[in-house]
Amino acid sequence: MSGDPIYTEMIIEYSRNPSNYGKIEDAHITRHDSNPLCGDSIDLYLNIDDKKISDVKFDGKGCAICMACSSVLTEMIKGKSLEDVKKFEKDELLSELGLEHLIKTSPVRIKCALLSLKALKYGIYSYFAEKMNDVESAGNLKEEAANLY
Amino acid sequence: MSGDPIYTEMIIEYSRNPSNYGKIEDAHITRHDSNPLCGDSIDLYLNIDDKKISDVKFDGKGCAICMACSSVLTEMIKGKSLEDVKKFEKDELLSELGLEHLIKTSPVRIKCALLSLKALKYGIYSYFAEKMNDVESAGNLKEEAANLY
Amino acid sequence: MQANTYSLEEIRNDFPVLNRRVRDDKKLVYLDNAATTQKPNQVIDAITDYYQNHNSNIHRAVHALAEESTEAFEVTRDKIAKFLNIQNREEIVFVKGTTEAINLVAYSWGRDNVQKGDIVVTTEYEHHSNIVPWQLLTQETGAELKYIDIDDDGELILEQLDEYLSTGKVKLVAISHVSNVLGTITDIHNVIKKCKNVGAKVLVDGAQAVPHMKVDIASLGCDFYAFSAHKMLGPTGVGVLWARKELLENMRPFQGGGDMIREVHKHETTWNDLPYKFEAGTPNVADVICFAAAIDYLTKIGMDNVRSHETELTKYALEKMSKVKGLTIYGPKDPQKASGVISFNFNDVHPHDVATIIDKNGVAIRSGHHCAQVLMEKLNVAATNRASFYIYTTKEEVDTLIDSLEQVAEVFKL
């Protein structure tokens, strides 16, 4: 099984020791999302200060792909500006873990990979709408989240 | 088309000139029935005197088979005792018109042939139940009507 | 087969049933296409291939067969979107047939949007599927059900619609795109425009339209659109409800069960995304997948060619039939205004008798009320005969139908 296109060392490692796993009490943004088809279910917690992601954590239950992608996503966005996060694309996340091929090869597993990203986009969507009154960005984010997979 | 197993001279003749066609005003029993699959729809009117069918008529719209069978049925039961009518079987009616074969050959058309008989059985069922308090006969009649086709 | 050359022979070769001989070894003349159409080899083979090589439940598993089946299932949705010019694929809900599609709307949208005092409008030429659900809804809610009448040519009297709309109480107009008995093509753009002006929703029953002509849902502008696969070369047991996303999003679910949920807890449950929220339980996987082959087939012929073939046949049939003594034809006499459906009565012979007699000649037409008893009442007949054409129907078959009527005359000594 060496050279497995999905279960790389990195993914196995992250699934055993996820980064940023846990809860932020009274987080500025909390977003729950789940995968109705398989039961993966996570909560994403974000603190925003100065229009930046000052802290981010996640918890929940998911497969190795979901855990690894959530870990990497939280690592990638921590400290980033909301503007950057708004523009963050799924390819960036997938390529970080060598999972771009899933889009083509596994319509089911791609949902595991992108669950946390979906939670992120939906999470900041309401922030843009309510806290920043940026209706256009909010609309785009919602659209993007809905069409992620 | 001579020798047609359904459209015999007799059936065509009855369909053009049905017997006992019409309405009895204030009939003792009036029973409406229809064929949900094709739209044949008839009303059967019965007067009962002395536990006998003193008069019977029918009207409505139906195909040649329905018209012929209704005609023959009304002819056959007029003057008969309720006891005899209770025991009247579909084979008697069908054989009078040479239509026994329909039971096997045409599950759809058999319904046209037996519509008036069904109305008859249902009609006297309530008479047995309400006027004569003969619950057993009523029960049998209802059962028979429901399972006629 | 090119989009521009309509090869009737090639088409007929794709339909094995057209070689059937029935009764006393008579060649089958199948003129009951409004009830259900025949299926080409391409569709039959797709079903066989699916069950022989791919069969699996969908959506929830990661194994090879499940992935293949899930993808094929969703491909059909994409093909329907393209075929009917639907922008959002998630607006396409798979159901059992037109009947279920309409009942879904009556239940999930109707129960929350139609109240006492409101009006639901339908027409005299609707199929029971587009009447009974609204009777049930209006009786339950205390709303009123109104009918648009038809004139002597079998066309809707749209002034009545204006009148109903002017009350400001109309919540929904539920109307056929094409009548299944008269073939009348509804002036649907006009109807929708009138409704939009006053904010009434429009449900279009497209069961007899999608199989027979180009339908462009984006340009129609209606709110709900329903049709059945089995009337357009596809398998039985599949239908489609299309509805605007905003409506579907706000509608309560119809059936509860697998696939339509997001999270189920003992006492609370959240719903899945569109369209799955309305697709409870294992769908008719095989037949949805094979429906794609039917859409491909029609796309290859081209819907404009389908329409012109049928128009030509209808013209031919109407001309010939108008010369038959004792024949009454219902509905539009102009083939441009109707689809390939002709309803008629022959002297005073009951349609059942007509159908039984010509069936001996191999001619399959439908006789009865065609699930349109309100229309029968209007026409003041118990029933009619209905001959309905499709892509494989020939002029010779129309001739056989007409010739067979002579035998009816003979039997009934007319």
Next chain:
Amino acid sequence: MQANTYSLEEIRNDFPVLNRRVRDDKKLVYLDNAATTQKPNQVIDAITDYYQNHNSNIHRAVHALAEESTEAFEVTRDKIAKFLNIQNREEIVFVKGTTEAINLVAYSWGRDNVQKGDIVVTTEYEHHSNIVPWQLLTQETGAELKYIDIDDDGELILEQLDEYLSTGKVKLVAISHVSNVLGTITDIHNVIKKCKNVGAKVLVDGAQAVPHMKVDIASLGCDFYAFSAHKMLGPTGVGVLWARKELLENMRPFQGGGDMIREVHKHETTWNDLPYKFEAGTPNVADVICFAAAIDYLTKIGMDNVRSHETELTKYALEKMSKVKGLTIYGPKDPQKASGVISFNFNDVHPHDVATIIDKNGVAIRSGHHCAQVLMEKLNVAATNRASFYIYTTKEEVDTLIDSLEQVAEVFKL
């Protein structure tokens, strides 16, 4: 094939998909039978034959194809009656699947018979199809939904049922005959007896029972029984609701449309006889007809033989699996108490990962919540792996499954 000699080889030869090779040319090992079973040639050929030679709409026409189709359609009803020992054929209603059957009851019976203050009882091991409709019903009516919990062996704690019943408020108990996740066979005779004593109605979800064991509805004594054709060799898109005649007679219709009516007028309508009152619209004609071939196939094998084959396999699998390090098995450990379904987890590897890795070996199992999230919550897991067997499953296939787990251990360095 004799009823007494179970020839696995002959049976396997009837299922073309079992020759499939998947992924890197691996032999398919199909262990997802609780989701849907494969189809034998006999069923596939029946579908082909139907569409090639007989296809027609049913019930309303008098032409040859319509008569053939109508008869074949009703033959399936008769075969189901015989297969399940149902006395009245008109108590058999064709629906899309188990999900629709249960929703039909929730709607047509539930809306008129369950009120505020009443109790509906279900169990922790139900499929979402037998939970969500009751959530919707009880939320709408203000009734209460109660669950029978399961014990550590995955069996129902029936004392809780006694407790609920003793309140005198229970209107319905909706319960699986066999759990689709644990395989547990419910002590259904006992449950029904308890309910009958206090006049509570019982709906049995037989989706996982009818395919796997002899079911005798007359002797069960329940009120409603539901199952799906696609889980017992039949096509997708067909299910059955059986219900007592007295109940069906008094229930309001579910969907409105063609076939379910007797007479339709503009403002009033009367219903057709049973079972047609509940079969609105064009049914899934082809698939209902071909379902008969599946019933014939199972009848020929004999349901007792089906059951003993599965019991033997389950015994074999449980024995072998109990020796695998890090494997947790959920549900009864006694193969007599369960059907051929084994749910398990492997160390702390998420079932999705297990399924993806062994799929590379051609092994098709299901991983996830199996539409039983309430049960997952109870077991305190996000998901499980589920291997489920059927008439064509071999011991070698069970071996392949177990061997494949080693690869999971390797990938996850366990």
